[in-house]
Amino acid sequence: MTLGELAEALGAELKGGDPSAEVLGIAGLEEVGPGQISYVQDARLLRRGEATPALALIAPEDCASEIKPLLSTADPRLAFAHALRILVPAGPPLQGVHPTAVIGEDVALGEGAAVGAHAVVGDGARLGARVQIHPLAIVGRGAQIGDDSIIHPHVTLYEGVRLGARVIVHAGSVVGSAGFGYVEDGEKLLHIPHVGTVVIEDEVEIGAGVTIDRATTGATVIGRGTKIDNLVHVAHNVKIGRNCVVAGQTGFSGSVTLGDGVVLAGQTGVADHVTVGRGAKAGARAAITRDIPDGVTVLGNPARPLGEQLRIEAALGKLPELRREMRKLAARIAALERARGGKRD
């Protein structure tokens, strides 16, 4: 592909450079080599981009360079994502049902669905068109998977869970394990049967090593377009809205509700039955113990509105000093008290 063709494919304007130059690859600023393209997110990075051997740089529209050809675009990061897709073709998809795969009875396999080596598909499961079940994954009895979804190796989909279309589940994740709910029965803890399920809507992407428990009754729900990072724990009866972003090692206790478009940074925790409003955000390691209104950003443990928490953190740094100050003030007060002959504790 030539630089000119790439510009056209991206809808970008080529500023400078030879449109017929061949594009040999694509890489970030730190790895880019000769003949490859890279990108700069904003004008501040342009210098760094110019110092690389890149053939050309995807750059925002307010950039101009006398050194490097620019692929000028409104959203360089989006253009870079498109360029990665164009220039680095994905490997060939799985094809067909591997002879070692174990397929149960009454399984519906959509057109072009593929099942890899040693994968197991339980009785009555329904796989949509072009679904890919990678080697060593298991689809439980009666589970449903929509068109074009990809289930990576070592994923466990328990019985009866329902995944929409274009869902991706990365290796080792578990969907539909029993929720963690017990009731005391004399001295013993009796497990509350979790007879509900998990519903994962279209275009959800789930990282590696994630665990999503089934509901007691009803369903644990991950809303359309939501993205979940690695090692996240989603307890029973959680309802996550649409287009949320949940970073790594975050944990949700039972019956949490997230509105649409919520963004939680890594290692966040949300206490049971808490509601996080639409568009709310949490900084890394936030411990959300109470409801968060729409659009509010929180931080800290317990989580507080961002500005408040930052003031607290700043004050914390001064806390030892504050104690020293206080002792000095006490001494000055004592001196004043002595001076007027009074005597106070």
Next chain:
Amino acid sequence: MTLGELAEALGAELKGGDPSAEVLGIAGLEEVGPGQISYVQDARLLRRGEATPALALIAPEDCASEIKPLLSTADPRLAFAHALRILVPAGPPLQGVHPTAVIGEDVALGEGAAVGAHAVVGDGARLGARVQIHPLAIVGRGAQIGDDSIIHPHVTLYEGVRLGARVIVHAGSVVGSAGFGYVEDGEKLLHIPHVGTVVIEDEVEIGAGVTIDRATTGATVIGRGTKIDNLVHVAHNVKIGRNCVVAGQTGFSGSVTLGDGVVLAGQTGVADHVTVGRGAKAGARAAITRDIPDGVTVLGNPARPLGEQLRIEAALGKLPELRREMRKLAARIAALERARGGKRD
């Protein structure tokens, strides 16, 4: 099953309603439909229960309703758990040894033990009666599993670990990986061989994605009846008592000891060699760095007794204000000092 039969099975008193009415199912208050039963934990929820289309409500004995038939019982949550078990029969258990399962030499399979597709059972392993090894699980060489235990898909039981009866291990969990212990050998880190094992006593239930390391020597022990949630990390030589409850993403460093009946909320951490006393509790995200006496509840990082930590958290919220107050006091002291003609720093 009729409402009357259900009342009898639960040992509950039916207050109102037609004992011959057919029970069509069971669900929580948010999902319950016509003909189904639901439950209210306490009197405050009765109104909400009455507003549902439920056929009848399991309710505590101090409740009375003119709108809904009640299944009156001392412990509604326990009765709900029993009713779930009665009304929603579990799917059929695994049967037999799947032809694709790989069974080693000298394996003892108890009566009715079942091994699923592509599961692997190592040489010399001993499986009790009615043990279920789900598809794609692996039981290491010489591992022992007591009667009626259930090993879900993708579980790894390393060589020689010992599980009691009625143990459940959910998908993707790992029991018996080498502990994380190293010693410096010049510039390198040399792994200390972990030649101990893991002992999981009867009726322990382990969630999905849990990792339990084997002991250096001796055993890492999970005591009878203890329940462990998803993505919990249990390091080498940890000894967890009986009937403990450990919520999701909690981590135990090496050689931690927990007494019986300890309850740890989610994302708790316990430092190495710490002892947590019998019946102690920790709130979510507690960082337990020192021994906790029996029966004490802690919170915070580092964990402190609950009341103390709550006072600190309340004071924290006032900390920026405290600094402002202090500056005002300093100004007033300075004014007093000026007034008496003295001069102080």
Next chain:
Amino acid sequence: MTLGELAEALGAELKGGDPSAEVLGIAGLEEVGPGQISYVQDARLLRRGEATPALALIAPEDCASEIKPLLSTADPRLAFAHALRILVPAGPPLQGVHPTAVIGEDVALGEGAAVGAHAVVGDGARLGARVQIHPLAIVGRGAQIGDDSIIHPHVTLYEGVRLGARVIVHAGSVVGSAGFGYVEDGEKLLHIPHVGTVVIEDEVEIGAGVTIDRATTGATVIGRGTKIDNLVHVAHNVKIGRNCVVAGQTGFSGSVTLGDGVVLAGQTGVADHVTVGRGAKAGARAAITRDIPDGVTVLGNPARPLGEQLRIEAALGKLPELRREMRKLAARIAALERARGGKRD
């Protein structure tokens, strides 16, 4: 093996005891039985060691005992590690390629490489000499594994990742899943293709349930000799130096850099693009939000230099008292103000 032979094998001096006595085993102080050897890390533990039924104790050179024979050595913990290796032989390694293993096309198997039951090795993968792929593990297309590496059950190595020699990956870990990077495309979140890889250098050891994402472009790198504990999350483009120690449940956001010899205690988090200097250390649960210079130890959230954080934690415990003190000072100031006839707020 006799006590004398063991002393010689360890390079230790046998002080007291019968060199021809047979060593029956080895165990920690809490489990050691008659005829076995144990070890005491330092002189303070000698009494405890003397009270055990041990045949002899590995002990530091400054120890002397009239009760127990000592294997006197400069580094007892290192000698104990060696003794464990000598006295408790590891089980037999995997042998050959199991008939149920699925081996792709153009796979290179080094001399003595073994592949277990139901393991899957993708097309074009290259396995070095004596590599062990345990049952139910998967090696993706074109992945490379150096000599003597061990891949435990249920590990997923995605396409094209590269592991060095003598690497160990414990059960259920995932290497090479797509990084968690998205860009907004109108209302949707578009995944940024992660076309990079993961490079794991020689002698790295990775615990169970770890997830390591591949880079956007270039590689996520784990440096030679680094040890990673269970349930750690390593995001895309992270570069971890050599001989680092990363304890359980730690999480790295994207593009973090760690120098050589960094030690992170459990449940630490490192924010994206942060650099942690060579030899730096973090206490448990640290939240590293800014660059850490070489050799500095940090603690807390946000992480601060250790001494500073400890002073803050101490002051925190006094915070409620500080507020009470402040109210008392305010009262004394008010009294002084009244005394001089002034009137102040």
